[in-house]
Amino acid sequence: MKIATYNVENLFDLQKSGHEYKEYIPYTKANWNDKTYKIKLKNISRVIKDINADIIALQEIESLQALKDLRYQLKRDGIYYQYYKIANLKNTTIKVAILSKIPFVYSHEISVMSSYKYRNILEAKFKLNSQYLYLLVNHWKSKAGPESMRVVSAKKLLKRIKELGKDKNIIALGDFNSHYEEYKIFKRKRKHNDTNGITGINNILGTIHNQENANKTHIKAYEFYNLWYDTKKTDRWSYIYRNKKEALDNILITKNLLDKQGIEYIPQSISAFRKEYLFKGKHIYRWQMSRQYIKRHKGKGYSDHIPVVAEFSY
Template sequence: MKIATYNVENIFDLQRSGYEYKEYIPNTYSQWNKKNYQKKLKNIAKVIKDIDADIIALQEIESLQALKDLRYELKRHGLYYQYYKIANYKNTTIKVALLSKIPFIYTHEIAVTSSYKYRNLLEAKFKINNEELYIIVNHWKSKAGPESMRIVSAKKLLKRVKEIGCQKNIILLGDFNSDYEEYKLFKRKRKHNDTNGITGLNHILGTINNQNNSLYANIAYCEFYNLWYDTEKEKRYSYIYRGKKEALDNILVSKALLDSKGIDYKKGSLRTFNEKYLFKGKRIYRWQMSRKKPRVHRGKGYSDHLPLIAEFIY
């Protein structure tokens, strides 16, 4: 069973909702129009088709309409996802979603706070070979905000995980806007470190303890293993910022998925999807817009993130 996560970089539909980013207001100077929308859908559908995951988590989808349009484009490419869901209870500009070949037992939207600064999370429960599997899709606050904002999302996520039960098969994935070792990287960045060195991904979700660091062992009894540690260090990236490779996207698994019983993570299977066509030189071939403002869509490129894939056996 192949599970993936992909920040698709701003798939906006062609309806005016009033919440769009300026350059995605349809049919204006920026040329977010039918032609460019269809090109964006076609390009992202090619990537998702080539991954061919059983379940794929998506970030930066504007609306249910945009998700349906992407799903239709995938069907045209020969890949059919019968089951789909978007976290659309709150009018945030962009949202998280799921496409799946496997039926949901249920889906449940987790409101982090009532503020539009925080995107809702999306939880889905599956039954595979008579075993329960929980998947929660995340898109935490970007690095434009301090770590305290990502901690708000992390605490809400941890609260929900504890309600499900830490011993269950749980996968947390998505764009956490956090490195797998964020606690090391952000120490020098005063703009981010407003939490006395505590991070959402490492401390609240307990991934730090898998590095034999017992200093914060009492913060979270629910501990997750970050699958980035299951691949070579130089391959641990899904994003490139000013020439520097970063791992903002993560797939975390509960201990039950590592116990060689029932559903289990397939060792050595974590990887970024990094086909040549997703790069232009040393850069990720993101969706292209003019540099001059107002920015204009050029109708080329994919996303500023690379997809992340993990395999599971059952």
């Protein structure tokens, strides 16, 4: 079973809701229209089809309509995701979603905070043979905000993990806007460090204690293991910011997925999906916009993030 996460970079529909970024208001000089929207859908569909995951977590989907349009494009391109869900109870500009070939037992949203600055977490439960798997899709506050905002999301996620119980098969994945060793990176970035060195991903979720490869690590209850530690150090990245490689997209698992019974993570199966067409030179071939005052869509490119994929058996 292949599970992936992909920040698709601003998949907005063509309906005017009043929540859009300025350059995504449809049918304006920004050139967001039927033509550019179809190209965006087709390009993102190409990536998702090539990954061919059984379950894929998505970030930066504007609406249920955008998710349905993507799903329809995927179907036309030859890959069918029968089951889908978006976290749309809150009118944030962009949201998290899931496409799945496996049916949900249930899916629901977890409200992090009532403020629109925090995106809801999307939880889905799956039944695989007689075992249950819980997937929690995250998109934490960007680096435009300080670490304290990501800590809030981490604490809410941890609270939910404790409600589910310590012996559950849980995967938390998505765009955490946090490097897998954020606690090292952000010491140099004072504007982010308003938490006295505490990070959401490392300290709150306990990944700081589990830095061996999957065969050696010993995870405690209510701690997560970051799968990036199960691949070569040079491969641990999904994003490039000012020519520096970072791993903002993460797949985290609880100890039950490493106990060699039931649902299991397959060691060394974690990878970033780095097809040649997703790059232009040394840069990720993101969705292209002109640089003039009113940004214009060029109708080229994919996303500023690279998908991350891992495999599990059951």
